Amino acid sequence: MHGVVQGVGFRPFVYRLASEEGLSGFIGNDTDGVTIEVEGPLTRVDAFLSRLRIEPPPLARIDSIAVRESVVTGEPGFRIVASEVLGRVSTGIPADAATCPDCLRELLDPHDRRYRYPFLNCTNCGPRFTITRRIPYDRPQTSMARFPMCPSCQAEYDDPLNRRFHAQPNACWQCGPRVWLSNKDGAEIPADDPVVAAIDRLLAGEVVAIKGIGGFHLGVDAANEAAVLRLRQRKRRYGKPLAVMVRDLNVARELCALSREEEALLTTSARPIVLARKREPNGIAADVAPGIPWLGVYLPYAPLQHLLFAGARVRALVMTSANLSEEPIAIDNDEARSRLGEIADVFLMHNREILQRCDDSVAAVVDGAPQLIRRARGFVPLGVELPLDAPPLLAVGGHLKNVFALARGRRVYQSQHLGDLENLAGLDFFKESLAHLMRTFEIEPVTVVHDLHPGYLSTEWAKQWAQERGLGLIAVQHHHAHVAGCMAEHGLAGPVIGLSLDGTGYGTDGKIWGGEVLIARLDSFERFAHLDYVPMPGSTAAIREPWRMALGHLHAAGFDVKSPKILSLLGATEKEVRVLKRMIERGINSPLTSSLGRLFDAAAAVVLGRRVVNYEAQAAIELEGLAVDEPDDETPYALEIAGGNWSAREPARIGTVPLWRGLLKDLQDGVSQARIAARFHAGVAAGFVQAAVQAHTATGITQVAMSGGCMHNRRLARLLRVALEAEGFEVFRHAQVSPGDGGLSYGQAAVAAAILSSRKL
Ligand code: ZN
């Protein structure tokens, strides 16, 4: 039997099932899952098999069951056999799981021996990945090793019928880790109940650093405007939305208008932060998620967090990763104190060591289906299937929001979200996590896969690492990797029409791509069409300052950017515009881009008058937000497709001149921002659908795979899918992997596996 069946209470479940059906035999872990042998009357064996499929424990995931008849032994009773009996164990470590309903009941039951114990867990819940040093996943290999179990805990651990049978982090007040309140210097602050003291501090408006499962959070009362502002100032994080942990699902419903899919996503054992439509007013400080109609909410997933909300004194807390801007999240007590000393007023510490850094995961329901935006706690290290066999390989991902992937055979294991690979702290986290996952899965890569961009730190590192170890190297174009990831998730080998709608990626012509219509196979691609190139005056400065991007676009579209009308739209001085125009005309520091993300930035700058952004894609997200209540059938601005000769493999260009004309006219006519934003989305969708139709005419392909960071845009994703289906296309989008750069390494692995397998033939 294959799947996630180790460390999730599967063996005691099977033990109970076999006993209830009166069967003898055994169960043990093996290399890829578990092996079960049962003996008894045929009807009972059949009943056993069907219950096995229907009633598995909550965290188990059965991928396949192979049934084979074997010789009757006549041995009585059912046994759980040691792992070694059935050979090498390498299925690794389960993902961290939120406190289960049984444990939650015990936590709040004054008669239970674990009443208010902040570290209770069982085989159905608790930390896994974040407390494990190496495989096999057994207590001595975890940070629970230093806490010998008391006789009561040991008895539960040894009893096959107990919910805590082989629950590796099993603990109680007698034997387990403890919580205390600490000041910045590390001195313990005396308190009868440190959790209650922490609540008092939070309600008084203080910033409390709270040690969690994958790292520290910075918590403040989400209703307290001044406290939220203080947190932003100290963390130097302005504008970017902060996530809010709420007491329970009811509070989540009060804060946000939740769909059934969103509620399901909120309550999965991975407990991701879910971006949902906020209600207003909802009692949350305005500065938590300014300028956008969505709020990131999530539910408590660790007993300590549940205790912060127990007694209903606290309704909602801002709980944000404890770091400065894009640094890795802090995990160690001393590290937290030294790094967060200027941010937190007080620390809620504990002495169960966090061994793997792991941020909260972020997800959203996009066009009716869950989509991962940040893959981390609760999803790592679960593997994602590949449609073909891969030799052991490492795909290093991209640059921003980095995630690497290790692949072997039909599985790809993506790392947790590592943040931006821009500096040494980021690279250290990358190396630390790589070493751990290589050990965990016993994967020694023979090939390293990297992005085509020569300047990425990940590329540089990959080349050096491969050279030191004498490994093969494969470079994969960014937007091919995006589309290939979507294809691989759905088992498509291609060719498909790939829409790779994205922010930034290095193209084969050295230009910056991002609005791409590809004809893609897993191992190769051709460029059918792309957004027409426009200059990015100031290069990366144009990403931080979208007005520069608007200037680049308007200039390319033939508008007189020095006219008073455009100057006022850009909120720029004549001198600024003159300097940028000269840069563009002389080709100085103004690389050409076909990025759709940058077109969104440019439009947002003009519509919203946003000159500078505080976080990546802010302007584009705000533009999407403007249109949130507009009807879908808004008349699109036009894009025009020109040139292109498929038989000569010359890509068509998707031009934006009519789009800009329409948009500027609407602005002049006083059309509402919301309506302009809706017409803009509709125009972009219609333009790419038109390009897909032309690609179909040229190639006969009827399947479209959609990927790239712009697919996080709900409105765009929905408009594209609906229109493509209306044209008769079969449309595929990501399901388990992020369409943004967090999913890039999975796509890189798929491309490399396909290239290597075609070389073999
Ligand atoms: Zn539990």
Ligand code: ZN
């Ligand atoms: Zn105990």
Ligand code: FE
């Ligand atoms: Fe990308």
